[in-house]
Amino acid sequence: MRRATARDVAETAGVSVATVSRVINAATGVNPETAAKVHAAIAELGYRPNGVGRSLKTASSRLIGVLIPTLSNPVFAEAVDGIAEGVADGGYSLLFAASDYRREAESRSIETLLRYRVDGLILTVADAADSRILDLLDTAEIPYVLAYNPAGAHRRPTVTVDNRAAGALVANRLVELGHRRLGMIAGRLPDSDRARARHQGFAEAAAAAGLPLPLLAEVPFTRPELEPVLAGIFAAPDPPTALFCSNDMLAIATIGVLTGLGIAVPGEVSVVGFDGIAIGTHLHPTLATVVQPSRELGRTAARQLLRRLGGEAAVAPVILPHALRHGASLGPAPKSGRSGASASVPPVSSPEIRTSTP
Numbered sequence: 001m002r003r004a005t006a007r008d009v010a011e012t013a014g015v016s017v018a019t020v021s022r023v024i025n026a027a028t029g030v031n032p033e034t035a036a037k038v039h040a041a042i043a044e045l046g047y048r049p050n051g052v053g054r055s056l057k058t059a060s061s062r063l064i065g066v067l068i069p070t071l072s073n074p075v076f077a078e079a080v081d082g083i084a085e086g087v088a089d090g091g092y093s094l095l096f097a098a099s100d101y102r103r104e105a106e107s108r109s110i111e112t113l114l115r116y117r118v119d120g121l122i123l124t125v126a127d128a129a130d131s132r133i134l135d136l137l138d139t140a141e142i143p144y145v146l147a148y149n150p151a152g153a154h155r156r157p158t159v160t161v162d163n164r165a166a167g168a169l170v171a172n173r174l175v176e177l178g179h180r181r182l183g184m185i186a187g188r189l190p191d192s193d194r195a196r197a198r199h200q201g202f203a204e205a206a207a208a209a210g211l212p213l214p215l216l217a218e219v220p221f222t223r224p225e226l227e228p229v230l231a232g233i234f235a236a237p238d239p240p241t242a243l244f245c246s247n248d249m250l251a252i253a254t255i256g257v258l259t260g261l262g263i264a265v266p267g268e269v270s271v272v273g274f275d276g277i278a279i280g281t282h283l284h285p286t287l288a289t290v291v292q293p294s295r296e297l298g299r300t301a302a303r304q305l306l307r308r309l310g311g312e313a314a315v316a317p318v319i320l321p322h323a324l325r326h327g328a329s330l331g332p333a334p335k336s337g338r339s340g341a342s343a344s345v346p347p348v349s350s351p352e353i354r355t356s357t358p
Contacts, residue, residue, distance in 0.1 A: 064087050082301075183239075198244075
């Protein structure tokens with residue numbers, strides 16, 4: 001069967017080949033409607049741009065491409081350190097890219113890494129089960145290993161922790177401490193399958209304990225505006241007595257905003273994070289969090305990729321252990337509920353913020 005070309009895509013989408021090229025390379029000047037037509041034609045025809053479609057077996061660059069959501073979160077920096085250690089013995093160097101939690105940036109960044117003829121890739125993507133770029137990598141037989149993305153029916157090679165079980169662990173501990181009104185502050189769930197799995201486990205465990213579904217507040221991963229969200233939550237009747245945050249950076253920011261609103265942590269509200277970054281142990285109060293072994297996760301992903309580059313088949317997902325680290329931000333439920341009336345900042349509506357129950 002003949003492989004689809006850029007000209008085929010152009011004819012199907014009703015545009016020029018130059019427009020197809022601009023869309024593939026994420027150039028400016030293409031309106032969203034036209035870009036959508038091009039992407040639809042690419043999906044319909046199974047077109048693979050040269051950057052992805054070429055085989056990497058003909059030559060070795062001794063380069064490994066690494067894609068992470070952001071370097072501003074120390075958890076990913078720790079993983080990168082582990083990756084560097086893992087590939088060092090093989091004589092490889094690393095090329096980095098960050099997606100800023102945007103799917104379109106994932107595809108563009110991976111294309112860029114492939115243009116540098118990397119031998120393989122270590123990736124953290126928004127959704128490992130629904131990823132056009134991973135589909136293309138699979139079709140092109142380009143070696144890659146996922147880092148942090150949950151294992152699942154997709155059966156793609158990944159090194160991770162059991163995010164769902166970790167979310168349940170947090171909920172169960174809060175229940176043991178007497179909390180009955182739970183909430184979760186999360187980055188936008190469509191942007192992170194890790195956050196979705198943590199929320200799922202958290203909500204399931206709360207339901208199993210006979211509690212109402214936890215309040216869910218979704219905010220952007222980058223530059224979240226937490227103050228209006230938290231002010232709105234705690235100005236309402238019967239606010240949560242405990243908040244689970246989908247990562248430590250959100251948890252640290254949450255504690256800061258709550259303190260500014262005059263809400264005591266953990267006296268009135270307990271806060272638990274996820275990741276186990278070192279800075280959490282130096283805060284006041286120290287941060288309670290789920291610790292995942294990020295450096296070991298990076299090392300393991302690198303070793304798995306080197307095995308694939310050596311000709312071994314992809315192995316089953318590797319699940320590393322996690323643990324709940326207790327900190328001073330976690331305490332028993334307050335004996336009297338907070339009315340919420342003293343929250344000093346009124347809720348502000350924003351298209352960047354959604355507060356809902358699942």
